[in-house]
Amino acid sequence: MRILHTADWHLGKSFKNFDLLQGQQYALQQLTDLIRSEKPDVLLIAGDIYDRSVPPACVVELFDEVMSEIVLELKTPVIAIAGNHDSAERIDYFNGLLQRQGLYIFGKPGITTPVVLHDAHGEVHFHPIPYTEPTNLRLPENDKAYFDSHEAVMRHLVANITRKTSSQARHVAVGHAFISGGESCESERALMSVGGASVVPAEVFAPFHYTAQGHLHRPQSFMDGRVRYSGSLLKYSFSEADHQKVFLMVEIDGKGQIQTEKIPIVPKQDVRRVKGYVRNGLFQLAENQATVSQDDLLEVTLLNEEPVINAMEIVKRQYPHALEVRQPNAYRNYSESRLSTEQLSKMDDREIARTFFLRYLPDLDATHEKIITQIIREIQLDA
Numbered sequence: 001m002r003i004l005h006t007a008d009w010h011l012g013k014s015f016k017n018f019d020l021l022q023g024q025q026y027a028l029q030q031l032t033d034l035i036r037s038e039k040p041d042v043l044l045i046a047g048d049i050y051d052r053s054v055p056p057a058c059v060v061e062l063f064d065e066v067m068s069e070i071v072l073e074l075k076t077p078v079i080a081i082a083g084n085h086d087s088a089e090r091i092d093y094f095n096g097l098l099q100r101q102g103l104y105i106f107g108k109p110g111i112t113t114p115v116v117l118h119d120a121h122g123e124v125h126f127h128p129i130p131y132t133e134p135t136n137l138r139l140p141e142n143d144k145a146y147f148d149s150h151e152a153v154m155r156h157l158v159a160n161i162t163r164k165t166s167s168q169a170r171h172v173a174v175g176h177a178f179i180s181g182g183e184s185c186e187s188e189r190a191l192m193s194v195g196g197a198s199v200v201p202a203e204v205f206a207p208f209h210y211t212a213q214g215h216l217h218r219p220q221s222f223m224d225g226r227v228r229y230s231g232s233l234l235k236y237s238f239s240e241a242d243h244q245k246v247f248l249m250v251e252i253d254g255k256g257q258i259q260t261e262k263i264p265i266v267p268k269q270d271v272r273r274v275k276g277y278v279r280n281g282l283f284q285l286a287e288n289q290a291t292v293s294q295d296d297l298l299e300v301t302l303l304n305e306e307p308v309i310n311a312m313e314i315v316k317r318q319y320p321h322a323l324e325v326r327q328p329n330a331y332r333n334y335s336e337s338r339l340s341t342e343q344l345s346k347m348d349d350r351e352i353a354r355t356f357f358l359r360y361l362p363d364l365d366a367t368h369e370k371i372i373t374q375i376i377r378e379i380q381l382d383a
């Protein structure tokens with residue numbers, strides 16, 4: 001059986017106020033094309049379908065369109081779970097009706113009846129384990145107390161599942177957890193945990209032939225590749241600039257052995273970190289930098305050793321999608337040349353202003369000085 005594994009779509013996410021919906025649509029078009037050409041037996045979405053618990057209507061519409069195409073038109077069943085960004089209750093709406101069409105979407109925890117699919121070797125049981133906060137689930141032995149860690153919750157949920165599993169079938173879990181030793185990045189919202197740890201050891205998923213995980217946005221694997229993160233649909237922070245985002249094609253054979261293939265996702269606009277200078281009011285990339293597309297979403301580090309005023313505006317003239325401009329060297333000399341409180345107390349407002357402007361505008365002339373004096377006088381009159 002061929003299983004297509006994806007996660008962390010975060011539909012509706014914006015990045016530094018830049019709306020990513022078109023980029024998400026572009027990536028999902030690649031997904032539907034892939035399903036059309038490769039005809040996998042099932043698509044798994046391991047949580048964080050949406051970026052927020054109440055996504056805007058246009059975002060729900062995109063998900064609706066993509067699901068209709070995959071499930072109704074391409075006749076490929078989808079098994080999806082809620083992640084920590086999704087609302088468990090909302091994701092669960094119409095669950096019963098949708099299942100009849102082949103869209104299995106689970107929000108609430110504690111499901112012990114698997115979704116059963118067949119191939120030439122027999123049954124494959126898919127076990128959805130939607131994201132659960134430890135404080136959302138009461139202890140079985142004491143219904144007034146809650147679980148105190150993600151590991152305890154996951155061990156409990158997996159034990160409930162394995163108690164009922166058939167040894168004849170092959171088993172695939174779909175989860176959304178932070179696995180111990182996993183590499184995280186800036187766009188994953190920390191998991192809720194009360195005192196206890198938020199991480200879950202990979203061994204907890206040992207009973208399954210394969211576990212399709214969501215939550216960590218870098219593709220990575222554990223336990224000889226039997227527990228895997230597909231990673232997110234797009235790069236959602238500059239800390240992911242070096243990631244290659246993928247869809248995972250997972251082949252499970254008759255014995256439950258796994259083979260995986262990474263299918264790269266081509267971004268509509270890449271997210272990159274670049275270095276450069278502003279000289280004579282123009283931005284230029286540092287010499288060792290690879291070429292940058294006008295469309296790329298950029299974090300720009302200026303190497304100038306003096307502060308650049310309006311740096312963002314200057315960079316954007318060349319790269320309209322610069323989302324952040326950093327100036328780590330600009331204030332390096334600042335503390336040495338800084339005036340002491342004592343020095344400042346001896347200066348009048350005009351002198352302080354003049355010293356400040358001279359730092360940034362070395363060619364301050366008499367006209368500028370006159371304007372500064374005029375403004376200070378007006379402020380003093382107002383006060």
Ligand SMILES: [Mn+2]
Binds near residue numbers: 010048188216
């Ligand atoms: Mn996520």
